[in-house]
Amino acid sequence: MKKVAIIGAGIAGMTAGVLLQKAGYQTEIFEKNPVPGGQCTGWRREGYFIDNCIHWLTGTREGSGLHELWKEIGALGEGVEVYEKEMFFSSKLNGEVLTFWRDKEKTRKEMLALSPEDEKEINKLIDYVELAETMTVPVEKPFDAMNLIDFMKLGMSMKAMGKVMKEYGKMDIKELALRFKHPLIQRAIIDYMPAGYQAYAFLVSYGTVTGGNGDIPKGGSLAMAMRIAGKYKEKGGVLHTNTTVEKILLNGKKAEGILLKDGIKVEADYVVCACDTDYTFRALLPDIYMPKQLRLQYEEREKYPVSSGFQLAYAVDGNFSQITGTRVFSCKELQVGSHKVQSMSIQSYDYEPDFAPEGKMILQSNFSQTEEDYTYWETLCSDKTAYEQKKKEIAGKAMERVVTEYPFLEGKIHVIDVWTPITYTRYCNAYKGAYMSFVNTKQAKSITVPGTIKGIDNVLLASQWLMGSGGLPTAAAMGKFAAWRIIKEG
Ligand SMILES: Cc1cc2nc3c(=O)[nH]c(=O)nc-3n(C[C@H](O)[C@H](O)[C@H](O)COP(=O)(O)OP(=O)(O)OC[C@H]3O[C@@H](n4cnc5c(N)ncnc54)[C@H](O)[C@@H]3O)c2cc1C
The missing domain is CATH 3.50.50.60 (FAD/NAD(P)-binding domain)
Incomplete structure (x- = not known):
């Protein structure tokens, strides 16, 4: 054997x-x-x-x-059992909220109500998200071992995806955002991933959720x-x-x-x-x-950047149905790693009651970190005390911003863990703390x-x-x- x-x-x-x-x-x-x-x-x-x-x-x-x-x-x-995600994420700006729902028609309506002047682009985006629902990762055999018939079959199964690539394949996230006039729609798209990344990734990711192909076991x-x-x-x-x-x-x-x-x-x-x-x-x-x-x-x-996260988890004393799914909101400026942010995310795990003791809930925030941020943490971490101190300081400030956004959490929330891109390198030998691989930019x-x-x-x-x-x-x-x-x- x-x-x-x-x-x-x-x-x-x-x-x-x-x-x-x-x-x-x-x-x-x-x-x-x-x-x-x-x-x-x-x-x-x-x-x-x-x-x-x-x-x-x-x-x-x-x-x-x-x-x-x-x-x-x-x-x-x-x-x-598989938990069906109800929403992809929501974004908030100047008191207005836009949610990318599992039900894309609900999203279409919400976007149209928010910005009638973006009607053409909104309809196009949602129609193409439907086409992107057909996207799949071919797993039958390595691509270099595929023959003409295999490629033809793959091409047929990805026909709809070809249209998405034709329409959105040559633009980045920022360009996609700028196709819309409404500042919240622009912001929501940029909230999802860094501006230089390819636009079609947004449609594919959202299409995975709307197509019921991206749920959570x-x-x-x-x-x-x-x-x-x-x-x-x-x-x-x-x-x-x-x-x-x-x-x-x-x-x-x-x-x-x-x-x-x-x-x-x-x-x-x-x-x-x-x-x-x-x-x-x-x-x-x-x-x-x-x-x-x-x-x-x-x-x-x-051309092939990688990214990681500065992440924290909060324990919450109580169950608050107002916070569900992943929400991005504007906040007072905060320095995380080597760059400053004006918005942050909060994610609830309320779909898994066993993740928190009875009557309580767990929330997480993830601040996207670039390779420059990685260098910042790598340098800082040569001084263990300074590294831990900085993690604690940012976590405290982040929690303050969460409480500002959700005042009912005052006195009921505390940070239970903080981890940085360095954690991924220590734990998995990950290149620059990345937990996904190279991201294709438009130029790549x-x-x-x-x-x-x-x-x-x-x-x-x-x-x-x-x-x-x-x-x-x-x-x-x-x-x-x-x-x-x-x-x-x-
Ligand atoms: C916060 C976060 C959110 C994510 N969200 C999603 C998501 O929603 N959907 C999705 O599809 N993906 C997501 N991912 C990405 C996903 O986790 C990774 O793409 C995937 O797990 C990578 O698998 P891998 O086997 O290639 O590598 P790894 O998971 O890195 O596995 C490599 C293994 O090798 C071990 N190893 C390394 N060096 C040695 C050595 N010398 N000797 C022995 N063992 C060694 C490591 O410890 C590790 O266990 C997320 C990741 C993170 C961290």
Whole structure:
């Protein structure tokens, strides 16, 4: 029986693990953290559960290869309830609120009532969101292994998406926002993602929600990761947690196995490297092996930016139905990392009553952080006291702004945890603290990196970093593709 060593028990690594076990391979996953899941995780504080990943899981709607993959690895399926998101998010400016509802016709009406002079653009946006509902992540086989018929089938299934790309594919978020005259509509679009990012991403993300294909499995992110880990073990896989891999051991054009931090060598016929790709070619393999498509993206920082978050969780004494979903509101200026913000978000987890003790609720804020912010935190964190002090100071100010917006929270809210881009680097070896991969800007070419490595025959890459802009479906697809290549070789 052929043996496969998998580095990292994130969604990519575990997906590869389940599929290889099912195909009769003997696999072991080596994970540096105490729990599997990687970025798809959550943790407890003061009796509350901080869910830190799934805002929406693309592929919750039946009828796609991706949905079947989620079922196959145990993420979705029998016994897994799915919470249907009622809204994407809402934005508030000068006392007016605009909500992007699951029901896009309700959004259309709300937008038209808000700004009749934007009628043409509003109707166009909502019509194209409907077309974007057909978008899916192809997971059948690696793109470089697809033949003409595969591409034709894919083209047919994405026909509607082609129209979206034709109309919105050459503009960025800022340009999309400026198509509207009403300041709240402009703001709402920019609230969603940074101005330089491609506009179609807004339509695709919102279309995932309106199309019922981006809901949230009950129990949240860690529960989903634990289900996949459970499936992996049920199929005979061996998961080693608290086990850091130090190197991939090469002998000429082949890897012989891996070296663990504690000095143990593990032999393997194949190695699947399912962790951050920057870390992979800095720590586990010589840099010369980095695929050229990846290197290009790491080198062109303006074209392929990455982002992270300064995040905090608040415990609230009471249940307040006024705060539901994700809401963005204007606030007194606040410096977070190296830049200043005038708005912030608050997200409620009221759809999961078990995340907070009875009669209480948990809220979170996430301030988007750029690579410049990452440098700020990286520098600051060389002085542990100053780093902790700054986190506390920003958290206090952020909470003040939440109370200003929702005065009924006065005396009933306190911060239970604060984490920064540095947390992601420490926890997952994440490049610049990023928890998604490269974001395509308007100037950038969309790049998919093959999971093979030129010059090494039996090491496969499986990570969200192989395809922008990452996320859980990409991680699962890349894990599947690594398994597919190994199985194909026999
Ligand atoms: C706040 C937040 C919100 C998000 N929201 C969404 C969302 O709504 N929808 C969505 O689709 N995606 C979302 N994501 C992104 C999603 O979590 C990631 O895309 C996905 O989990 C990445 O999976 P991965 O397997 O590629 O990488 P990772 O999760 O990084 O897994 C890599 C694993 O390798 C391990 N590792 C690294 N180095 C070593 C070593 N030397 N030895 C052993 N193990 C090692 C790491 O500890 C980690 O467990 C979100 C992420 C965050 C943090």
